[in-house]
Amino acid sequence: MEKRRSAAASGDICVIVPTIREYECLREYVANAREHGFDVSRLHFVLVTEDFCDVDEMRAMLDDLDVSGEVFDGSRREEWYEANGVAEYGYVVPAASHAETSFGLLYMWADDAFEYGLFIDDDTLPHDDEDYFGRHMENLAFEGSIESVGSDESWVNVLYQNADEHGLYPRGYPYSAMDETVETGTAEIEAGEVVASQGLWTNVPDLDAVRILMDGDLEGQAQTRTTADDFGGDFVAARGNYLTVCSMNLAFRREVIPAFYQLPMDDNEWDVGRFDDIWSGVFLKRACDVLGKRIYNGRPLCEHNKAARSTFDDLHNEVAGLELNEHLWELIDDAGADAGDYAAVYAAMADRLADGEFEEYRNGAFFTHVGEHMRDWLDCLDAIRRAPAVADD
Incomplete structure (x- = not known):
């Protein structure tokens, strides 16, 4: 029977890595931790992969690195759902999708020892001169003054600091919010107020397919690249x-999990994809605003080495949801105003989508689908809480 984490594992940080190819990137992350004196025993790696991948090689790598961790292909995830009393909710984690990172969130939720989570994409590497894990933990513990950024469009371009030079907007930024007037100020942050730390990216910026095409690149990357010089000080929205909010380089506190479901993309009848982390970030930001919390942005940077692929393949995956992405934030912008916790805010946003009528939008029924899955996500978390822990053999 599939067990929860071994009692011998003591880490308080669950590092979730969706991977089918470049899992060896973890060698660089572990080396970075050791080089900078970060306590590697705090890290527990969860590799989320597929049945056709070489699971044995992934496990051997974790053993060779002498780190705590587990590898879950599709079959083993099904065993985990069964053992933890949530087999009926297995569908909330979409098949063959980057959004399978949601499995890592369920895995965290089942183990109270995890205080923090961290998403790492397998096409990234840490910068040698930065304490990758240490900086994320410092960000989550931050208190003091920090730049606060807003705009007259109610959206913040996380690449704003050198946008006059490169002109980039990240994947998921609404087209209707472009050409915004940036407004900066200072926010005073109290201890515990920061609940997520978004590290940004050098080399290949995280762009959507339309913007990649406008940048003249047909291989799914970008002609315009970013360097560390494109980023100034850290900031909050x-x-x-x-x-x-991009999940390729992102740390977060356990408390946000009820409002941080990575949404059911790719595996749906509308063929909507590529917005799982983007929409989850919209929902998390709304929850943070209601509850007085913050998302910290900036460093640690990672090097994003996105593999070449057809830009038109990405366009096909995104186009079904582009119109919806323009309007999602407006639909939930006042939801859950009186809520007292993440689950309550999230339930209010779920109701707004599940009970709404969206015939005016192409693929508007997908909003209803998402809202229903958001409700099921909360039910799944409740079911994990009710299920007894599986004893070690």
Whole structure:
């Protein structure tokens, strides 16, 4: 029977890595931790992969690195659902999708020892000169003054600091919010207020397919690249402003999991894809604004080495949801105003989508589908809480 994490594992940080190819990137992340004196025993790696991948090689790598961790292909995830009393909710994690990172969130939720989570994409590498894990933990513990960024469009371009030079907007940024007037100020942050730390990216920026085409690239990357010089100081998005949240380099506190479901993309009848982390970030930002919390942005940077692929394949995956992405934030912008916790805010946003009528939008029924899955996500978390822990053999 599939067990929860071994009692011998003591880490408080669950590092979730969706991977089918470049899992060896973890060698660089572990080396970075050791080089900078970060306590590697705090890290527990969860590799989320597929049945056709070489699971044995992944496990051997974790053993060779002498780190705590587990590898879950599709079959083993099904065993885990069964053992943890949530087999009926297995569908909330979409098949063959980057959004399978949601399995890592369920895995975390089942183990109270995990205080923090961290998403790492397998096409990234840490910068040698930065303490990758240490900086994320410092960000989550941050208190003091920090730049606050907003705009007259209620959206923050996380690449704003050198946008006059490169002109880039990240994947998921609404087209209708472009050409915004940026407004900066100072926010005073209390201890415990930061609940997510979004590290940004050098080399290949995280762009959507339309913007990649406009940049003249047919291989799914970008002709315009970013360097560390494109990023200034760290910042938060002002209250009432939204931002794109990319899960390739992202740390977070356990408490956000009820409002941080990575949404059911790719495996749906509308063929909507590529917005799982983007929309989850919209929902998380709304929850943060209601509950007085913050998303910290900036460093640690990672090097994003996105593999070449047809830009038109990405366009096909995104186009079904482009119109919806323009309007999602407006639909939930006042939801859950009186809520007292993440689950309550999330339930209010789920109701707004599940009970709404969206015939005016192409593929508007997908909003209803998402809202229903958001409700099921909360039910799944409740079921995990009710299920008894599986004893070690």
